[in-house]
Amino acid sequence: MTNPADIFDVTIIGSGPAGLYGAFYAGMRGMKTKILDALPELGGQLVTLYPEKWVFDVGGFPKILAKDLAKNLVEQAMTFGPTVCLDEKVISVKTHIENGAKIFELATDKGTSHFTKAIVLTAGIGAFKPKKLDAPGISTFEGKGVYYFVQEKKVFEDKDILIVGGGDSAVDWCLNLLDTAKRITLIHRSDQFRAHEESVKALLTSPIEILTFHELRSASGNERLEQAVIYDNRTHQEKTLDVAAIILNLGFHADLGPIRGWGLELDKGGIKVNYRMETNVEGIFAAGDVASHPGKLKLISTGFGEVVTAVNFAKNLIDPSAKVYPGHSTDLKSIPNGKMGS
Ligand SMILES: Cc1cc2nc3c(=O)[nH]c(=O)nc-3n(C[C@H](O)[C@H](O)[C@H](O)COP(=O)(O)OP(=O)(O)OC[C@H]3O[C@@H](n4cnc5c(N)ncnc54)[C@H](O)[C@@H]3O)c2cc1C
The missing domain is CATH 3.50.50.60 (FAD/NAD(P)-binding domain)
Known part of the structure; x- marks a missing residue:
């Protein structure tokens, strides 16, 4: 039996823009959140592939360097104090049923295990290789x-x-x-x-x-x-x-590596999701570049929207009494540990 203190509500795999924004949003929804990334730093493609490139097409920023966008996203992601584990590549996923509830166990290349009620996969193009x-x-x-x-x-x-x-x-x-x-x-x-x-x-x-x-x-x-x-x-x-x-x-080689073996339905564009950003495995959601659906656009701004959808449906899945639509951020003053609002 897993120690309940070790079980997270949601684990976000991949700390690119979608994952970081998802971590903020999950915190805002009062979820106990963990972020895992294979790289030693947060930020995904923004910091690894083009830190000093200007980005012009993210709402609210007429022009921002990718590394500065990553810095802002990290600051926002840390608002609710998620647990962050870097330099750990997730290799496999297993499920347990405990007290009638599904718990995922994620194993990493560091030999560690992480336990979670829901997964939001924001693994981008995988551990990228040019x-x-x-x-x-x-x-x-x-x-x-x-x-x-x-x-x-x-x-x-x-x-x-x-x-x-x-x-x-x-x-x-x-x-x-x-x-x-x-x-x-x-x-x-x-x-x-x-x-x-x-x-x-x-x-x-x-x-x-x-x-x-x-x-x-x-x-x-x-x-x-x-x-x-x-x-x-x-x-x-x-x-x-x-x-x-x-x-x-x-x-780049867009190889999802070990994620390919998780029983998730894939197509040319990545992991297939429905309008709720659910994969074919209940409890595993995907968003950002890794998620594939008709009309998909692989952009930072679309990833933001997708991860909000994924997190809200994950919240409702693990706590059916919680609404999918949380209202506006200013309506959420009562969130545990929340720092929003005044
Ligand atoms: C040169 C270039 C310029 C671009 N310019 C723009 C632009 O101007 N505007 C725009 O909107 N988009 C731009 N893009 C696209 C944009 O970078 C992506 O759409 C965006 O980064 C996708 O974000 P993401 O969070 O989905 O994934 P990513 O940023 O790819 O992050 C995924 C993270 O998941 C981690 N990961 C993967 N597999 C695992 C695993 N098994 N275990 C643990 N961690 C894992 C990776 O290490 C990575 O950190 C550009 C892309 C490139 C290459």
Whole structure:
């Protein structure tokens, strides 16, 4: 029998924007809340993939750096004092019936177990790994001029840089590094950009040199990267560029890893959910990038809405006397330990 003190009302797996906002919301609904993340810090993609990128499309913030948005989300998430366990990747889930109620037991790669009445999965694209390029010199200079993530813009200060890719990451980094790098060249293997149309418009009118139908052949240098050889994939003609950095944006492996084995119904977009953000397993909800439903948009703002739905239905599931719709935040002054309202 599990010690009741160890059982949480809800455990949120993944501390990206959806998970952090979900933790705040669960606290506001008086739920005993735990956040688990495989990474050593809170913030998900915001802090891992693009901390110094501007984000323009989150309500209430005309413009905010991803790392600052993460900082605000963490502050808000901590309002009701959730338990936070970092650097623990959830591997498996088992269920027990105790006193007639379903309890989930989550096991992590640290050998720990976590007990919870409901789960909100906000695991994003899983423990993300960038797709790597297998070309001469690329792995040799990884971290010494070849990058898959941009952690600090100052690494690229006054440098000639080559950006590879045609999606949001590549185009966003071109635009975000305009004020930092000396010169930026973008190569893309076709002439069709998959990035946000406004970003592509901005790219096309920027001073960035854009070479479509070009790919990276190799990288070379001494201690650090010094040159990149690119080629035109129609003519196979090569060109050598003097560059101090290459940023490869070839996408990510969206592998949910162990979560795939949990008996959750999946489709191409992630874990299938209904309008209540319920998965096919009662008590397990999903929200944010990991959740898939018709018309899904993988954006920070949609994740916020989805996680509110997930948490409210989780609350009602574990306590059927609680309404799904809690009213407005100003109506919630009586929440235990609540710090809302005055
Ligand atoms: C370069 C780039 C730019 C972007 N720009 C924008 C933008 O301007 N506006 C916008 O709205 N969106 C943007 N996005 C998309 C946005 O980042 C995502 O929609 C958002 O981060 C999804 O949030 P999330 O909370 O669902 O998941 P994530 O941010 O992916 O967080 C998921 C968390 O779950 C953890 N996790 C995964 N599996 C496990 C496990 N088994 N155990 C424990 N923890 C686990 C991960 O470690 C991670 O911390 C951008 C994305 C990229 C790549």
